[in-house]
Amino acid sequence: MEIHILRLSHRLPRDERISTHVALVARAFGADGMTYTGQHDSGLEDSIKRICNNWGGKFSVSYEKSFKKVITSYKKKGFEIIHLTMYGIPVQKMKKPEKALIIVGSEQVPSEVYRLADQNLSVTGQPHSEVAALAIALERLNGMDHEFKGKLQVLPSKSGKHVIKTSM
Amino acid sequence: MEIHILRLSHRLPRDERISTHVALVARAFGADGMTYTGQHDSGLEDSIKRICNNWGGKFSVSYEKSFKKVITSYKKKGFEIIHLTMYGIPVQKMKKPEKALIIVGSEQVPSEVYRLADQNLSVTGQPHSEVAALAIALERLNGMDHEFKGKLQVLPSKSGKHVIKTSM
Numbered sequence: 001m002e003i004h005i006l007r008l009s010h011r012l013p014r015d016e017r018i019s020t021h022v023a024l025v026a027r028a029f030g031a032d033g034m035t036y037t038g039q040h041d042s043g044l045e046d047s048i049k050r051i052c053n054n055w056g057g058k059f060s061v062s063y064e065k066s067f068k069k070v071i072t073s074y075k076k077k078g079f080e081i082i083h084l085t086m087y088g089i090p091v092q093k094m095k096k097p098e099k100a101l102i103i104v105g106s107e108q109v110p111s112e113v114y115r116l117a118d119q120n121l122s123v124t125g126q127p128h129s130e131v132a133a134l135a136i137a138l139e140r141l142n143g144m145d146h147e148f149k150g151k152l153q154v155l156p157s158k159s160g161k162h163v164i165k166t167s168m
Numbered sequence: 169m170e171i172h173i174l175r176l177s178h179r180l181p182r183d184e185r186i187s188t189h190v191a192l193v194a195r196a197f198g199a200d201g202m203t204y205t206g207q208h209d210s211g212l213e214d215s216i217k218r219i220c221n222n223w224g225g226k227f228s229v230s231y232e233k234s235f236k237k238v239i240t241s242y243k244k245k246g247f248e249i250i251h252l253t254m255y256g257i258p259v260q261k262m263k264k265p266e267k268a269l270i271i272v273g274s275e276q277v278p279s280e281v282y283r284l285a286d287q288n289l290s291v292t293g294q295p296h297s298e299v300a301a302l303a304i305a306l307e308r309l310n311g312m313d314h315e316f317k318g319k320l321q322v323l324p325s326k327s328g329k330h331v332i333k334t335s336m
Contacts, residue, residue: 018185021297028294051295087322087329092312114327123303124312125322126196127219129189135291135300136307144260144292144304154255154293159282161255 001142002099003031004079005134006070008113009106010038021131022104023048027059029138030146031102034059037067038106056150067103071116074101081117084133085109088120091137095119102137104130169310170267171199172247173302174238176281177274178206189299190272191216195227197306198314199270202227205235206274224318235271239284242269249285252301253277256288259305263287270305272298 005026010019015038023034023044036044040063048061064070071081080097084104103113114120123133138144155162173194178187183206191202191212204212208231216229232238239249248265252272271281282288291301306312323330 014185017182018189021186021299024294024296025300028292028296028300055294085329087325087331089324089326111328114329117327120325120327122322122324124196124314125324126192126223126314126316128192128196129299129303131189131297131299132193132196132303135297135303136312139304146292146294148294154290156257156290156293157255157288158257159285159288160279161253161282163255 003138003142004074004101005031005034006067006101006103007034007036008038008067008103008109010036010041010044011106012039012041015106016041016044018131019044020047022134023061024051025131025135025138027052027057028146029135029144030142031138032059034061035064035070036061037064054150054152056148067113071101080119082119082121082137083113083117084123084130084137085114085120086122086125086127088122090125091121091123091140094121094137094140096141100141102134104134106130171306171310172242172269173199173202174235174269174271175202175204176206176235176271176277178204178209178212179274180207180209183274184209184212186299187212188215190302191229192219193299193303193306195220195225196314197303197312198310199306200227202229203232203238204229205232222318222320224316235281239269248287250287250289250305251281251285252291252298252305253282253288254290254293254295256290258293259289259291259308262289262305262308264309268309270302272302
């Protein structure tokens with residue numbers, strides 16, 4: 001299925017690592033890319049590029065000023081707008097679409113986002129982490145057996161670290 | 169079931185928010201507490217205390233210098249030692265114990281941790297986030313329907329924010 005992530009209100013330096021984790025989770029669970037709003041951050045874009053370069057996949061990150069523009073454009077392309085928020089209904093009740101734009105906020109999410117979303121979904125209803133909420137939602141939508149053909153690949157191991165370098 | 173988290177090598181200011189997310193995810197998915205090594209951080213401890221005070225539950229955070237001491241003491245109490253690492257075997261193959269100490273590292277995990285663990289498990293085998301890996305592992309072990317009786321409770325909503333203040 002087609003999944004894109006919208007990360008709202010990225011703030012520097014506060015969200016540097018959290019937004020990086022959001023992007024890496026999105027990639028690992030099979031999303032095609034992430035658009036973020038807030039402060040532009042070439043460091044974030046570069047670090048995700050580096051990961052893709054080494055570990056494979058076509059995941060891309062881009063910046064956009066207006067969240068509304070992103071939501072409207074994905075709506076037009078037939079994507080279901082899913083907003084992850086601790087105030088939403090349980091993710092267990094998610095209606096699974098063919099194509100989804102998944103929105104993860106940082107601290108203050110504008111009320112318009114709640115109205116524009118087709119589904120406002122909560123993972124546990126407790127305060128925790130947009131990184132965790134995204135992983136749980138993506139696993140439900142898209143599983144976690146995605147294949148990446150990169151220069152580096154992990155050879156799963158019971159008690160050590162084994163990484164294969166391919167000739168890609 | 170009984171679950172405790174061991175967060176390795178907390179660094180300030182770098183891991184402030186990530187370790188907070190780790191602790192909040194642990195709490196939301198029903199772990200009883202988190203021990204962390206690395207740098208002592210009363211800010212981390214206070215912010216989790218504040219969350220528990222408002223949102224309920226008995227989750228506690230404590231500091232310990234030696235990861236080995238924590239692992240040994242939980243082994244003695246009959247806990248299975250589960251280390252989450254991108255180099256491990258797929259979490260889908262997890263053997264589910266009655267009691268678990270779940271270890272999440274930061275960047276460089278000592279090789280001893282791999283040897284001391286009963287299970288080294290990977291969530292996707294790709295580089296992403298210890299916060300996400302923990303959420304996925306905890307959901308598999310412990311589900312995500314945990315009840316918290318706090319001063320604040322979310323009333324799940326399709327399109328807004330509804331929080332109830334109880335008289336606890």
